[in-house]
Amino acid sequence: SQTIHQWPATLVQPVGSPLSLECTVEGTSNPNLYWYRQAAGRGLQLLFYSVGIGQISSEVPQNLSASRPQDRQFILSSKKLLLSDSGFYLCAWSLDTEAFFGQGTRLTVV
Amino acid sequence: GQQLNQSPQSMFIQEGEDVSMNCTSSSIFNTWLWYKQEPGEGPVLLIALYKAGELTSNGRLTAQFGITRKDSFLNISASIPSDVGIYFCAGRGSARQLTFGSGTQLTVLP
Numbered sequence: 444s445q446t447i448h449q450w451p452a453t454l455v456q457p458v459g460s461p462l463s464l465e466c467t468v469e470g471t472s473n474p475n476l477y478w479y480r481q482a483a484g485r486g487l488q489l490l491f492y493s494v495g496i497g498q499i500s501s502e503v504p505q506n507l508s509a510s511r512p513q514d515r516q517f518i519l520s521s522k523k524l525l526l527s528d529s530g531f532y533l534c535a536w537s538l539d540t541e542a543f544f545g546q547g548t549r550l551t552v553v
Numbered sequence: 554g555q556q557l558n559q560s561p562q563s564m565f566i567q568e569g570e571d572v573s574m575n576c577t578s579s580s581i582f583n584t585w586l587w588y589k590q591e592p593g594e595g596p597v598l599l600i601a602l603y604k605a606g607e608l609t610s611n612g613r614l615t616a617q618f619g620i621t622r623k624d625s626f627l628n629i630s631a632s633i634p635s636d637v638g639i640y641f642c643a644g645r646g647s648a649r650q651l652t653f654g655s656g657t658q659l660t661v662l663p
Contacts, residue, residue: 449595477650485639487596487653494649502650533595540584540603542643542651544595 445470449534449545456552462507462521464548466534469515474536476517478509481531481547493517524552559642559654566632567662574657575626576642584645585618585625590656591638599640600627632661 449466456462468474478490489502491509499509506525510518517534529552534545559576566572576585584603588596600611602618602625609616616627625644629636642654 475649485658486655487641489650492650535595537651540645541586541598541601543598544588547593547595549593 445536445543447534447536447543447545449548451548452546453549454551456524456550458526458552459523462519462524462528462550464519464532464534464550466517466519466545467515468536471515471536471538473514474538476511477535477537477542478507478517478519479533479535481533487533491519526552528552557642557644557652557654559657561657562655563658563660565660565662568632568634570632572629572632572636572659573626574640574642574659575624576644576654577624578644578646578652579623580646581622582625582644582646583622585616586643586645586651587614587616587625587627588641588643589638590641596639596641629659632659634661634663637661 446469476493479487480490481487491499491501493499493511496511507521532548535542556579557576587600589599590596600609600616605618605622606620607618613630618625639656639658641656643651645651
């Protein structure tokens with residue numbers, strides 16, 4: 444069966460520090476991968492999606508970037524965090540229609 | 554782009570009551586999905602709908618794909634305390650990625 448792993452679960456980072464969140468999927472090949480951000484426990488904002496290695500589409504201009512170095516690995520990064528980057532970050536995968544989410548990372552920028 | 558209106562934004566109900574929430578779209582969708590998110594976790598897929606008019610149940614949950622393909626509803630019968638959470642609708646139309654509703658926060662009072 445397919446599983447998705449996302450880490451870390453929580454993260455507290457100072458303003459201006461870099462960020463790297465990792466997401467991996469097991470049990471499937473060539474999934475579509477997504478990064479979402481959720482503020483204040485409501486609303487899922489799509490940040491990036493990828494249909495293959497090295498293929499990244501950005502939905503919202505921001506202080507973040509994404510990379511897909513391997514088929515089942517999706518990384519969310521920032522060179523310098525802003526206070527407004529705080530939130531709950533969710534990775535998800537899909538093959539066709541249904542999307543499945545990781546457990547999320549609670550990021551607090553202080 | 555595609556937009557989803559999900560209502561109500563929040564609900565406070567007594568244990569044992571039935572719940573109904575719905576989503577409407579500005580455009581036609583080919584797939585409707587319903588998710589539940591508990592605090593600090595990623596959304597979990599509850600029900601997937603693929604055909605206009607389709608009515609699908611998952612235990613006490615029932616969801617329908619509207620005939621116009623622009624709406625869907627989710628009903629929860631005989632609510633219990635563990636039904637608490639945020640319920641999201643999501644739809645997929647011509648775009649590759651899912652469009653999510655803003656969520657319905659459900660509180661079940663004992």
